[in-house]
Amino acid sequence: MPVLSSSTAAVLHGPKDLRIEPRSLWAPEPGQCQVEVKATGLCGSDLHYYLAGRNGDFAIRSPLVLGHESSGIITALGAGVSSQYPHLRVGMRVAIECGIPCRSLNPDGSQRTGKDTCKHCSNNRYNLCKNLRFCSSAKTFPHRDGMLQQKINHEAWCLHPIPDNLSFSQAALAEPLSVLLHASRRAGICPTSLHPSLASSSTSPASFTSSSLASAAGKKILVFGVGAIGLIACALAQELGAERVCAVDINSDRLAFASREGFTYGEGTGTFCLPLTPKSSSSADLNPSTNSNPKEPEIIRRAKENAAQALAIFDEPDGFDVVFECTGAESCILMSVFCATLGARIALIGMGSSLVSSFPISAAATREVDLIGSFRYADTYNEAVDLLSGSHIFADTSVNGVHELKKADFSQKLSKLITHRYPLNLAKEAFELLARGRDEHGGMVLKVMIES
Template sequence: MRACVVHKAGDLRVEAWDPGLPGPGEVLVAATLGGICDSDLHYYHRGSVGDFQVRQPMVLGHEVVGRISALGPGTDGPAAGTPVAVHPATPCGACPECARGERNVCGHARYLGSAARMPHVQGGFAQRLVVPADQVRALPPGLDPRRAVLAEPLSVALHAVRRAGEVAGRRVLVTGAGPIGALVVAALRHAGAAEVIVSDLLDAPLAVARRVGATATVRADRPDDPAWPDCVDIAIEASGSAPGLGTCLRRVRRGGTVVLLGLLPPGETGFMGNAVVTREITMRGAFRFDREFDDALSLLASGLDVDPVISHTFPLTRAVEAFDLAGDRTRASKVLLDLDDLRQGSA
């Protein structure tokens, strides 16, 4: 078996990988497709995501679909051969956050392809992976795995939209039109947002945002563009940049809500605190997701229009090429890895 492993910044390898055998309560998944996320790119380019540093070789990837290959001893789960999506989080189930139903902020959670803990949690860009049985979801009938692989990032978007509160009939600004930002647009439109204005520094991602439902787009580096809204009810920061946060705070109305979704650079980030006070702006973080995963699969099965978000597919053997392209936002949106050892993928 092979896997896509990061060793340090700029050092990504496709190498032999032994996932081991599933134990009680676990399943072995034959992965078929994986989606490259911004966090995977950060581990590749920077050797870190936020404050999480790569300190040992780590299989990347947390957006994964596949088939059940085997069940561990005494394990209840989908039968071998069942197409499944993998929920990447394993909350502890015992902390105060888990008890309150806030499992996505569990301080003891394990997440596929994350360097937040030592030893690191190995990820899903492997031809086989072992996960707890309760982390797999049988795909709804008729759901193409190529769409199902978007369940994880769509879950992130759904959680951010829920953190925003009531969005039906509201005017919303989204800063950042990468794959997550585009999926936020789709989630907002599904939730009934009246207007969704999207900003980005590049034309290509803005074109994707329009295809999934943005009512207007604007270049972030053109402050005098008349397409900028005077004010919005809600702003969702999906670029992970201090300028994007500043734009949200300037454009949201008095008493409005700003949701911070994109992870900002490590350390402290300054922001317009006085504006938050004098205009009574509500600021909320949105981190990962929990039960939104099942909702995401249902929405994808029902035909939510997110297909434009996927731009390329590469076989695992060309993972470095796939990662290099995924980092070029002028050419690519969501790039997939074909992990299926029973077929040969192509770009």
């Protein structure tokens, strides 16, 4: 296959070793489109790779292009795309989904059968596919490059058309919004996708029943961590009809932003700033109910104490119906158990601590608190684009049907998360800014966007 031209890319060779380099650009393969990348948001996993050359257990083994929150314009179609995906055309603006599962297909494109079938792709849980390759992740090798480059070739079915009223930077937010749509479905407050990407006869839209009628109506939601993901969790919970949305963080400026910009919602105080240092034993003695077991690990005692203080400030003595844990910090994971009401659900979203030294198993079990894992997303992009565009359809159990919710300020609210913009050739400076968390004027850094 001949080389068409070269494409500039920001390539990570090791910790803080990010180089702007030319990359060969090939014609798209059958089933692929060539896309000119117009906007890519930097996220926490990108920053981990930049700073340490690894994200948790996944270390880069060869030069890697980062970036997976992206949108762009289709510039060429590979063989078969125009017939198999007639809705895609050259010049179309698209959001780019970066997880590439096996789709239960053989290398020649034929469908797998019998024991060779991928049960996760067949059941519309392709985010769990064992053979999934995610652009910008070092989990698999050879790595699959991400989106911090001028042009890329990408699977056509992973390209989602965006309307003209949606900017490329707004469309790039479809990726982190997808994380929260998936987590909200797992937590039971968001309906199932009405148009799954890998639809099969067993998972057609018509077959969605109880899960498709999930609703946040009347629920009280607590979010730990108000970085970009946590703020999107707050905004989405409101959009889904939550009665109240509160937030916990260690950063008072971010909490002030969440409150000022309407990310928290409902009557009373909506934010709690978690103390950075353990409280003194004398303060614990003032509340003996949180220190009744002298053999209790100190970290559990502090979690109970902080939870009790937070619930008092929120005036929610019974706790919250759904908790989104977006930090991955051990102290917050433990605290979330004690902030949850009886029968509540805790969605584990943050990828931080790989091991929790102590966990209140008894408290979680006897109060029937469900701990729910949530990993990336599946069948979320179309709903994410709809949400960002200002209209969408969600189930309404109160009338046993569906209704259209239109909140024009949702996309504008999420757009406020984009605090800084850089061109591709200054990607290293963009990562350094994200690492500092403050710009040269003292401004808060939330979402840094690489644009062209």
